[in-house]
Amino acid sequence: MSTAAPTETKPAPPPVETIKVKVDGREIAVPKTMPDPMSGKPVATTMIQACNLARVDVPHYCYHPKLPVAGNCRMCLVEFGTPAMGPDRKPVLNPDGTPKIAKSPRPAIACATPISPGMEIYTTTPGVKQMREGVLEFLLINHPLDCPICDQAGECKLQEYSVEYGQTTSRFVEAKVHKPKQVDLGPRIVLDDERCILCTRCIRFTRDIAGDDALGIVNRGSYNTLAAYPGKAFDNNYTLNTVDLCPVGALTSKDFRFQMRVWFLKETKSVCTSCATGCNIVIGAREDKVYRYEPRENDAVNSSWMCDSGRLNYKWIGAANRITRLLRQNPGAGSEPITWTTAAREIADRLLAARPGSVAIIGSARQTNEELFLLARVARQVSAVTDSVPRTQTGDKLLVSADRNPNSNGARLTGIAPAVLGSNLRAIADGIAKGTIKTLVVFGEDVTKHGIGAELLAKLDTLVACDILSNPTTDRAHYVLPGCAHAEKRGSFTNGKGRVQRFMKAVEPRGDARPEWEFLHELVRNLNGQDGFTTIEGLFNLMAREVPAFQGLTWAALGDTGVTITLPA
């Protein structure tokens, strides 16, 4: 699905020596070494990596390309052979001149066995099938088979491999070992130890990637149990990644548990809006309700992970105080619903009537590049002073950025915000106080929290506020425009490192709400008569032509994983 990004600037990879191996009879040249997932240092390529490169699927549970190899589940057992050597240390040849292959009498786990020149890997032999069946049978010995009430059902590796390698009846007549069913592992995770197959992916993730060595296997033999230290909660900002990593239904998210069968979810590619990192996500939604975010792999941004706080930051989309009506308000004299066409005409008229220099526009660094671009056009047309609102927090070493805005760079590049976000806010507040600024257009921010209080807003002739949730600014606005959550529209963000990433629409907007760019496009046309584009593709491409930093980009070329641009110094 992912399209190659044409403007990608990666350092040229050093030439890697390749060796030839055969996977299921098909020869393929694979790099002799591949980077270690943890250290990045070159380590010998393994059989499973060679099989992946040959597009041959090898079933596995404990292996994960982003984690250190554990080699404990045995599901990836394959048969293999290497070129036979004669007593003279020369390859023995078949009558037809091809090297004779000495088949190994024992299988090997593909995840931890390095390849060697001329090696042949067999993944479809009756022996391999039998081994997979055997391993799966063992893994299911103490498994409760409670799929009907299991949240993992539908995306469970035990289920998937049972289809291919499972037995129709169980040969196990002994008593199953019972383990704790509802372990409150931490504030966001519930563990069902009976479903656990002890692959240790969660242990390795939290130890080696999240840097919180909190999980372990206690007890012995068939009593082996995944656990945190008694009395210690599994609570770091990355715990929910273990739920994604868990190949079975052992680790479940308290937030998503029992909320929806996964096969009913419509999955939409999107981007997390909780900070400037812009982790790639998949939104799982059904009937216009968002049920979960999951990280989507993008090695240029978030690898395969995302933080818990970002993942759970979606409830506001369906919040009760969503603005759903487009209103013209007379503070103190009630409000009346109007149409978008009327709003665009009346607001344009007011802007055109305003004295040059008496208009201020505050955009949000939570808006999309396209919206900020259009807002900047409006600003240019009416010579408005503009700014945006900075949001900071303490970042971490893994994914959380110190900048809580998803699109601060977009606000800078489109010209809505100065290099230091918020540095014009004081001047705007002073202008309103002095009466030089009489019109304020606010998109996606509650300015009463940022130095422009209610008493200042009361002095304005015109206050236009577009937002998603109602707040003191929208309460005082003459025009209240219901905005869209990112999940309700398409658009793009420019993350903290200058990666331009697009996101898709997962759910329908609420009530009167419509994507801000649609309204802004109409407003721009009313202001200067220029007709832009009515599709996000066209709008993005227009923006890419006009904003220097976006030169050469196209909506299509952004692909699923985005393109990194050079940020102006």
Add this chain to the structure above:
Amino acid sequence: MSFTVPPTLAAEIDELISHYPGQKRSASLMLLHAVQEHFGWISPAATEWIAAKLDLQPINVHELVTFYPMFRREPAGRHVIKVCRTLSCALGGSHALHAHFCQKLGLDAHAHGLQTTPDGKFSVEFVECLASCGTAPVLMCNEEFHEGVTTAKADEIMEKCA
């Protein structure tokens, strides 16, 4: 829970750690043995103390304590009787011997693991091979080894325990 290590044990532990230069974690088992030898069991506080001593997380030490049956997670009686139940001793009557101890001491012969009398004087448990198959059934009472233990001899062993 406060956990204090006397100076002699602390010195012993530091010495044990010095056996594993550059890899303190390798001393985990030795430390657990030393602590159990001194206190008779491994309390949660002891687990946490050892973890801190070796720059580990408590779960790392807890894994070991729960893996090895010889590490006790609750205090044992003053005298611990370990009855061998591996094949030769099982054939030689170790289960009857174990049941005899339990019956005399008012313990449940069918319960799993170490059992201690309410007065804290005796603990009885099954263990695996004590390496004297020719003289089954065998047992260890504290650090003392007893071979060919009959019920009479068992009573004698118990009486000798002060």
